[in-house]
Amino acid sequence: MSAFIDPHPTRMKQPSPQPTATPLEALGIVTLCFGWFIIGSLWSVSAGFRDAAFDDASLFGIVAFELFVGPIALLILRSRGYSVRDLLPVPSLKGCGVGALVYLVAVLASLIAVSLLADGAATQPIERMMQTARPSMAMVLALSVVNGLYEEVFLLGYLQKGLRHHGASFALGVSVLVRVLYHLYQGPNGALSLAVVGIVFGVFYLRTGWLWPVVFAHMLADTLPFL
Template sequence: MPKSTLSWSESAVVALICFGLFTLWSVQAVLSGFPDARFTDDGNWQMVGVELVLALAALLYLRARRFDIASLYPQPTLAGTGIGLLLFVACWLGGTLTTSALGVAGEGDVIAFSFDQTSLASRVGLAVVNGSFEEVFLLGVLVRGLRGHGLSVALGVPLLVRVLYHLYQGPLGVVWVATFGVLLSLAYVWRQDLWPPVLAHILWDIVPTL
């Protein structure tokens, strides 16, 4: 019978498969002084390919560990779509309020993102794959899988993983990402539905590029 919880070692393996490479790249960016991020169509499609390969590897591992992978496919519904839209707005407002309250919204904290060399198709493609990839494995696997260790662990460990591979965005970006992660995690715990957080994340990745 498929299981829905994970041991510490199983959680660590999933986190390493899905986010280890991105965490390494993020730390390298920090050590390089937070260089600006410039996106290209080729880079976007390559990232899509990398995430699909990592997702396949993680799913194969989870299947071997008898995890309930059938529950990891977001199921779009009208109600879930409405909640996802509201969640996106809540995340945006929450990020704005948090960065303002913490005083990290200065110009020196901003990492420039350039999308001038990207098509709308590659932006949308990357947003759909990236938003689904991150939330399926952070929420559907890690938050859900770690709930047997207590709610604080189930929320805190995936949030730490999320922050680590976003360090390249600098202080401002880390605060935004942390706020975003907390709200998405709470929404998932509340409804046990992946679609609203996935949709909110997809919009989060698309809207700034427009």
């Protein structure tokens, strides 16, 4: 009977190993999850950064899209041998505290990069969008939760982690590139800022493998600018 007693009852269950992402699979998941946003962002650039609206209707559209597509993408990954439980982050108070620090580091780094490298003379599209933004706080909070989870689960938890076998720098670079592509509508300064934020988020995840702090940092980034 003693042979069935776990000699280490307090040890944590280790996550099951995830498959490595093939180029075709990664392209398919990126197209499914971010293709529509990338197309819209590129259209905005081609139209001379036609200002988008941050209102309840536009934010609801993003939330609805991600709530529809996210489960489909997870089911596809599950059918390919991924553990959905391991893809999704586990919330914790400690992770929220660490995430707040990650957010502060990302904001500081992006501010430094923009001040050193960007053109501050012209008004940027993201600045005009924030000046006219009138969403309700309930919709902002809904967006921050859904979008924070959606983006980081598929950009870092799947894409960056799944491409690690090609090298950490390659995996980080691909995740940052995808993040920037669907934020090009914010203009040059906004894209630069998002690239720096993506690097901070990606490096933290590469070093720790801890996804929840990045998700929480993203939630803060989606919420605080509207306060």
